Amino acid sequence: MAVSQTLTQALDLVSEHKVEVVIAAAVIYLLSQFRTYFKLSHVPGPWFAGWSDVPHNWSIWNEVAYQYYHDISERYGKIARIGPNSVLSSSPEVWIHVNTKPGYKRSEWYFKAVRVEYQRDNIFSQTDTEKHDATRKKIAPGYSGRENLELEGSIDTRVAAFLGLIRRNYVSKEGGPVKKMDLAKKIQFFTMDVISLVAFGTTFHMLDQDSDISNFIKSSEDGLLIGNMFMALNLGWLVQAPVIGKFLGPSLKDKTGFGAMIRECFRYIDERAWAEGDELRSEVLEQLVAGSDTTAGALRGIMLHVLATPRVQRKMQEEIDAVYAERAWGEGVVPMAVVRQMPYMQAVIREGLRIWPPVLNLLPKDVPEGGDTIVVDGKKVFLPGGTCIGISTLAMHHNKELYGEDADVFKPERWLLETDQEKLAVMTRINDLTFGHGKWQCLGKPVAQMEINKMLFEWFRNFDWALVKPHKPWRLTNAFGLFLINDMWVRVMERET
Numbered sequence: 001m002a003v004s005q006t007l008t009q010a011l012d013l014v015s016e017h018k019v020e021v022v023i024a025a026a027v028i029y030l031l032s033q034f035r036t037y038f039k040l041s042h043v044p045g046p047w048f049a050g051w052s053d054v055p056h057n058w059s060i061w062n063e064v065a066y067q068y069y070h071d072i073s074e075r076y077g078k079i080a081r082i083g084p085n086s087v088l089s090s091s092p093e094v095w096i097h098v099n100t101k102p103g104y105k106r107s108e109w110y111f112k113a114v115r116v117e118y119q120r121d122n123i124f125s126q127t128d129t130e131k132h133d134a135t136r137k138k139i140a141p142g143y144s145g146r147e148n149l150e151l152e153g154s155i156d157t158r159v160a161a162f163l164g165l166i167r168r169n170y171v172s173k174e175g176g177p178v179k180k181m182d183l184a185k186k187i188q189f190f191t192m193d194v195i196s197l198v199a200f201g202t203t204f205h206m207l208d209q210d211s212d213i214s215n216f217i218k219s220s221e222d223g224l225l226i227g228n229m230f231m232a233l234n235l236g237w238l239v240q241a242p243v244i245g246k247f248l249g250p251s252l253k254d255k256t257g258f259g260a261m262i263r264e265c266f267r268y269i270d271e272r273a274w275a276e277g278d279e280l281r282s283e284v285l286e287q288l289v290a291g292s293d294t295t296a297g298a299l300r301g302i303m304l305h306v307l308a309t310p311r312v313q314r315k316m317q318e319e320i321d322a323v324y325a326e327r328a329w330g331e332g333v334v335p336m337a338v339v340r341q342m343p344y345m346q347a348v349i350r351e352g353l354r355i356w357p358p359v360l361n362l363l364p365k366d367v368p369e370g371g372d373t374i375v376v377d378g379k380k381v382f383l384p385g386g387t388c389i390g391i392s393t394l395a396m397h398h399n400k401e402l403y404g405e406d407a408d409v410f411k412p413e414r415w416l417l418e419t420d421q422e423k424l425a426v427m428t429r430i431n432d433l434t435f436g437h438g439k440w441q442c443l444g445k446p447v448a449q450m451e452i453n454k455m456l457f458e459w460f461r462n463f464d465w466a467l468v469k470p471h472k473p474w475r476l477t478n479a480f481g482l483f484l485i486n487d488m489w490v491r492v493m494e495r496e497t
């Protein structure tokens, strides 16, 4: 009774002083906006970034956020503001600092963006550093070639399957009809087949059947595009919200789409009795998401640049032929230990990852409580606690101060002809950041490296390649910083050696 009386009196008071209440609310709102604005007003950036996330979200909506980050860094320097509470940096030193200094944690972006299942975290979405570290300790050995001795053999079977698919369906002959192949699609078959083999111990057989089995790839692309839209509208939290989120996110009962894909994956996992418990199921599922588009993006990017540079293709094949002539490994797929010793191939891969880094989202981290002072180009910059700081990947890897005026050109020789050893070491350290750094560094790096190294060797040892539409080499979009690429049509011919 007393509560309802007080409520009525309060409502009466508000209705008597409507104008004053509106003014007070506006003042409080403006004060909080000013407070937020001034927190980071010493960081350069477009004026609107201090007041609104809309321009940033607009770039996400248009699927060009990676380019937006690059352009902001080019214009405002190595640390720049992109939102009221967000900054981004293209400085490798800053990024290494953020990823190693205790107290930094993953921002809430992670659970909004990469929590594949409703309200259940995986290692990638885990924002609680302690829980993340504990999970990482548990699952890391399974990802490493040293601990997982079957890894290389598993990948070899899929490399051989790719060569087999090309020979069965896509080899064109001199003067005969051209059998066009969408390399972008087949690369995704390859990465999906590898990752299913690594994650569940059984492959999807996409290469063997030359098909997007159960529409997994389409579902995953649709899921990324829809998720990207939610993020652009600042609604990422909705799919994880209590009750309502259950109906918005993918459901295991869905007939198609991401939900259907998750159900199928769980079936694979259960059949193999690979993992026990829901937590491990989530980790396995997460590998599929983290490990297929990323490596596919890398392989497509490297291939496009090599195919557009005939001199590089020729030099790669000369190196491959010399190694193959001396081969001590028999007839199978080239061993990783051999490709690792091929300087030109390694330069091509490093340069490919530099010119076309496949993971381009902010990977944002929160500054520890109490704030932190970072150093950018010798100047100290204070970031208040809770500020969200992300990486400007493209700007970092295309930095003209380090790589020169031709930083945006694919030139593997820059890794071979650099005489300044100190500079080469810096370039290498920065290049390694493609896979992240410190406690959040990519766990799948050995898997991805094996896929890229072996596949490139075998593609170019066996075949000659050409783009079918050099004027429009592929169709591309970007969601969550990952490239979704289709229609990369190529002509493949047996090599005349």
Ligand code: HEM
Binding pocket: 123, 124, 136, 143, 195, 198, 287, 290, 291, 292, 294, 295, 298, 358, 359, 363, 433, 434, 435, 436, 437, 439, 440, 441, 442, 443, 444, 445, 447, 448
């Ligand atoms: C060229 C291919 C790849 C690139 C460029 C790449 C890049 C990255 C990056 C930048 C991160 C760090 C994210 C952060 O700072 O929070 C990451 C994390 C991760 N990646 Fe990869 N990745 C690739 C392939 C793979 C593959 C093949 C797998 C699985 C076999 C994988 C599994 C993971 C996992 C599990 C994490 C989370 C690690 C953690 O939270 O501790 N990645 N990756």
